[in-house]
Amino acid sequence: MKIGYVRVSTPEQNTLRQEVLMEQLGVEQIYVDRMSGKDTQRPQLQKMMEFVRRGDTVVVESISRFARNTRDLLELVERLRQKEVGFVSQKEAIDTATPAGQFMLTVFAAVAQLERDYILQRQREGIQLARAQGKYAGRRPMEAPGLERVAHQWREGELSAVQAAKKLGMSRATFYRRVKDLQPEK
Structure with a gap:
């Protein structure tokens, strides 16, 4: 049985x-995730991995739709191999039923990981450069009306940090950070 896995990064895509493509390739069942591929904790991916049986073939449009890093890709394909399930990536023309396909999978996985790392590096460098030029200041701090009053109540032991953060609509870590930024009480 040919089983397709489809993934887009956001629900809007x-x-x-x-x-x-899956229909054109004769795929009989499709599993679709609408979420980041940063890890393998995706509901439809997990269902598909449980469903596949010996002799099945998992088909993806490209390896980046299946996994975003080398380790995850190779671990997923190894789990498929242990179940005697094939893996085909259409874009890269990879079919793990052949030794050449297994080799190419490893090479493409490493190249995809390298590309992703380069993208993240360029993004960090771009942000650093924009900051140096005064064009990027990061996220604006969230408004916290009543922060000083709530911080005072917290310091006096009238509220726990969890209660104070909840009252201000922020996480506990943000609350601690914002209190630290306040001028110390006298």
């Missing part, structure tokens, strides 16, 4: 292009 369209899966139609990948689903049409």
Whole structure:
């Protein structure tokens, strides 16, 4: 049985292009996730991994749709191999049923990881440069009306940090950070 796995990074993105490809390739069942591929904790991916049986083949449009880093990709494909399930990536023309396909999978996984790392590095460098030029200041601090009053209540032991943070609508870590930024009480 051919089983397709389709993934887009956000719920707003369209899966139609990948689903049409799956239909053209004769895929009989499709699992679709609409979330980041940063890890393997994706509901439909997990269901598919449980569903596949000996002799099945998992088909993806590209390896980046299946996994975003080398380790996750190779671990997922190894789990498939242990179940005697094949893996095919259409874009990279990879089929793990052949020794050459297994080799190419490893090479493409490493290249995809390198590309992702380069993208993140360029992004960090761009932000650093923009900051140096005064064009990027990061996220604006959230408004916290009543912070001083709530911080005073917290310091006096009238509120716990959890209660104070909840009252201000922020996380406990943000509360601690914002209190630290306040001038110390006299």
